[in-house]
Amino acid sequence: AQSVTQLGSHVSVSEGALVLLRCNYSSSVPPYLFWYVQYPNQGLQLLLKYTSAATLVKGINGFEAEFKKSETSFHLTKPSAHMSDAAEYFCAVTQTGANNLFFGTGTRLTVIP
Amino acid sequence: SAVISQKPSRDICQRGTSLTIQCQVDSQVTMMFWYRQQPGQSLTLIATANQGSEATYESGFVIDKFPISRPNLTFSTLTVSNMSPEDSSIYLCSVLRDRVATDTQYFGPGTRLTVL
Numbered sequence: 001a002q003s004v005t006q007l008g009s010h011v012s013v014s015e016g017a018l019v020l021l022r023c024n025y026s027s028s029v030p031p032y033l034f035w036y037v038q039y040p041n042q043g044l045q046l047l048l049k050y051t052s053a054a055t056l057v058k059g060i061n062g063f064e065a066e067f068k069k070s071e072t073s074f075h076l077t078k079p080s081a082h083m084s085d086a087a088e089y090f091c092a093v094t095q096t097g098a099n100n101l102f103f104g105t106g107t108r109l110t111v112i113p
Numbered sequence: 114s115a116v117i118s119q120k121p122s123r124d125i126c127q128r129g130t131s132l133t134i135q136c137q138v139d140s141q142v143t144m145m146f147w148y149r150q151q152p153g154q155s156l157t158l159i160a161t162a163n164q165g166s167e168a169t170y171e172s173g174f175v176i177d178k179f180p181i182s183r184p185n186l187t188f189s190t191l192t193v194s195n196m197s198p199e200d201s202s203i204y205l206c207s208v209l210r211d212r213v214a215t216d217t218q219y220f221g222p223g224t225r226l227t228v229l
Contacts, residue, residue, distance in 0.1 A: 032214050043117075043205060044156075044220040051215040090155060094214045099144055100171075101218055103155045 002027045004091045006104035014112045019063075019078040021107045023091035026072065031093045033074040034101065035065055038088040047089075050074060061085070086111045115142060115208050117221035125227045126196055133192045134224045136206030141186035144209040147179070150223070151202045159204075162189040196228045 007022040025031055032051050036044040048059025055067040061084075065076045074091060088108050092101040116139040126132050136145065145162040160168040160181055168181035183189040193200050206221040 034218075036220075041225075043222040044207075046217050046219075049215075049217065096214050098214055099209055099212060100146060100158045100161065101156075103157075105155045 002031065002093045002095060002098075002102045004033075004093050004102060004104040006089075006091050006107050008107055009105065010108045010110065012110040012112055013081045015083055016080050019076070019081045019085065019109065021076040021089050021091075021109065023065075023074045023076065023104060024072050025074060025091075025093045027093060027095055029095050031095055033065075033067065034092040034094075035059065035063070035074075035076050036090045036092060038090065038106075040087070044090065047076070081109075081111045083111050083113065085109060114217075115139060115210065115219040117206060117208060117219060119204075119206055119221040119224050121224060122222065123225040123227075125229060127229055128197055130196055131192055131194045132196065132226060133190050134204055134206075134226075136189045136191070136221055138187045138208050142208040142210050143186075143212045145183060145189045146207045146209075146218070147181060147189070147191045148205045148207060148220075149202045150205060156205065159191070162191075193226065196226075198228045201226055201228045 003026045005024045034049045035047040048057045050067045058064045063078045090106045091104040118137045120135045147159040148156040150156045158171050159174045160170040162181050162183040164183045180192045203223040205223045207218050
């Protein structure tokens with residue numbers, strides 16, 4: 001069975017501050033992990049994905065995430081928040097042989113000017 | 114990448130009626146999926162749309178309530194039947210080009226459904 005847990009349904013940061021969105025996964029086999037972003041009234045857009053290559057994954061818009069097997073984590077970070085980063089962020093997991101994604105409950109990021 | 118369009122983008126429907134949502138992709142894809150996103154919640158997979166055969170439904174979802182068609186490799190429809198206010202959600206179509214877990218799943222813009 002697979003699942004992801006996103007700690008913190010709401011996160012607020014000041015503009016220019018570090019963004020840290022937490023994701024922990026549960027998987028009986030090596031997982032593939034994804035971060036998606038959903039802007040208001042839009043669909044989901046892929047930020048980055050981990051597919052068992054480099055553990056530090058760089059994505060679009062300055063985001064990156066590090067796969068830590070020992071901690072079963074895949075936290076999303078960005079050094080300096082921008083107002084345009086305000087959105088809902090979803091962590092998702094899948095595995096070899098599966099095609100559908102299992103999503104976390106999402107984290108709403110607010111950026112304070 | 115894949116460009117996905119959905120129609121309608123939003124609708125307000127009366128209880129007991131049905132709504133069919135269309136999903137169109139700009140190129141052929143291997144797999145198509147339908148997700149539901151209830152207000153303030155995450156995405157839940159409804160079913161995998163299979164070309165030329167019956168869709169594969171996840172636990173808690175049935176064909177009578179959510180009939181799905183996929184006549185070709187670029188198009189699928191989801192019908193929400195006999196609607197109730199609990200069906201008010203965003204319905205999203207997604208696609209995979211290849212049948213591998215590492216492939217990126219692309220999402221449509223969603224259909225925002227409100228049932229009165």
